[in-house]
Amino acid sequence: MLELLKQPWPWYIAGPIIGLTVPALLILGNKPFGISSSLRHICASCVPAKIPFFHYNWKSETWNLFFVFGIFLGGTLATAFLANLSPTEVNPALANELATYGVTNYNNLIPEDLMSWQSLFTVKGFFFMVVGGFLVGFGTRYADGCTSGHAIMGLSHLQWPSLIATVCFMIGGFIMANLILPHILSL
Amino acid sequence: MQQTRNNNRDTKLPEAVYTNENRLTYGWRHNTKYLVAGVLFGVLLVKSEVISWFRIQEMFRLQSFHMYGIIGSAVIVGIISVWLIKKFRIKTIDGEPITIAPKKFTKGHIYGGLIFGFGWAITGACPGPLFAQIGTGATVIAVTLLSAVAGTWVYGYFKHRLPH
Numbered sequence: 001m002l003e004l005l006k007q008p009w010p011w012y013i014a015g016p017i018i019g020l021t022v023p024a025l026l027i028l029g030n031k032p033f034g035i036s037s038s039l040r041h042i043c044a045s046c047v048p049a050k051i052p053f054f055h056y057n058w059k060s061e062t063w064n065l066f067f068v069f070g071i072f073l074g075g076t077l078a079t080a081f082l083a084n085l086s087p088t089e090v091n092p093a094l095a096n097e098l099a100t101y102g103v104t105n106y107n108n109l110i111p112e113d114l115m116s117w118q119s120l121f122t123v124k125g126f127f128f129m130v131v132g133g134f135l136v137g138f139g140t141r142y143a144d145g146c147t148s149g150h151a152i153m154g155l156s157h158l159q160w161p162s163l164i165a166t167v168c169f170m171i172g173g174f175i176m177a178n179l180i181l182p183h184i185l186s187l
Numbered sequence: 188m189q190q191t192r193n194n195n196r197d198t199k200l201p202e203a204v205y206t207n208e209n210r211l212t213y214g215w216r217h218n219t220k221y222l223v224a225g226v227l228f229g230v231l232l233v234k235s236e237v238i239s240w241f242r243i244q245e246m247f248r249l250q251s252f253h254m255y256g257i258i259g260s261a262v263i264v265g266i267i268s269v270w271l272i273k274k275f276r277i278k279t280i281d282g283e284p285i286t287i288a289p290k291k292f293t294k295g296h297i298y299g300g301l302i303f304g305f306g307w308a309i310t311g312a313c314p315g316p317l318f319a320q321i322g323t324g325a326t327v328i329a330v331t332l333l334s335a336v337a338g339t340w341v342y343g344y345f346k347h348r349l350p351h
Contacts, residue, residue: 011256014235019264035315039339053343066218067225068318074229075322090241091250109239110325133331135306137338142299147313156265161292165300172304177247
């Protein structure tokens, strides 16, 4: 059983359980599933400055900060007790493409060739971590939600603005991965 | 709602200490359940490899069904769950009625959505996976998370000047 749990979980197991997060949070306390809000609460609690967007009662939203801290702990526990020691298996077409950019390390879920403390101060490293992170934080707040808030919670509630947001997430991702990233990776 | 109830109790009850203690106990229990839910969700994100940069690259290159299967099946389960909660007027474990606010469309859904899509393909992570990745020991992702917090802050700063 433990050996089975250590293998990567297939989509038809993981997907439905992720979907159950929606009713779980609603039944636990009438909370809408959404993770990017935590970034706003961090701003509001640490550096609200004089920005009206960050002046609200963030203390009533601490549940969200507990939830994301739990995600962090979950990542630690999964690595400590359920780690899959074999490298990530990827589509050979992707592996071939990435090899031409010198990305060959599949030992972790993140590409260590691109994201590491050593590469942080290189152009590529700065782009993948600092620029990428900034776009995630800016974009999710501008779009009023991320994959959890729009693609899962919003679509579960049949909200058409969430469908538009989700489609735009995908369009943005396709443009970046296929048209822009190859140039950055070639640097 | 809870806040007002507590405030009322504060003004009515002379035993202020007792009330505070009660509220603390409630607060701790209140937040622990979300911590536990977060832990389970984090384990799930890691073991299903949703937090893998490589899986996200496959998704945006149409090289794997994995992520589409995950998001698709999650949405189907979510739709059925929300429908059941509404149909049977299921309440929270504390007996409160469940209400879900509708989303109001703004142009931000388009512009912000595209910008987030760019970031998602670069980092291979949406906000949830960032927390999980740091948990797996990829400490450098704390920089990515910090940058995401900065991005959120900058949005807040320029919000009134951006098209919505």
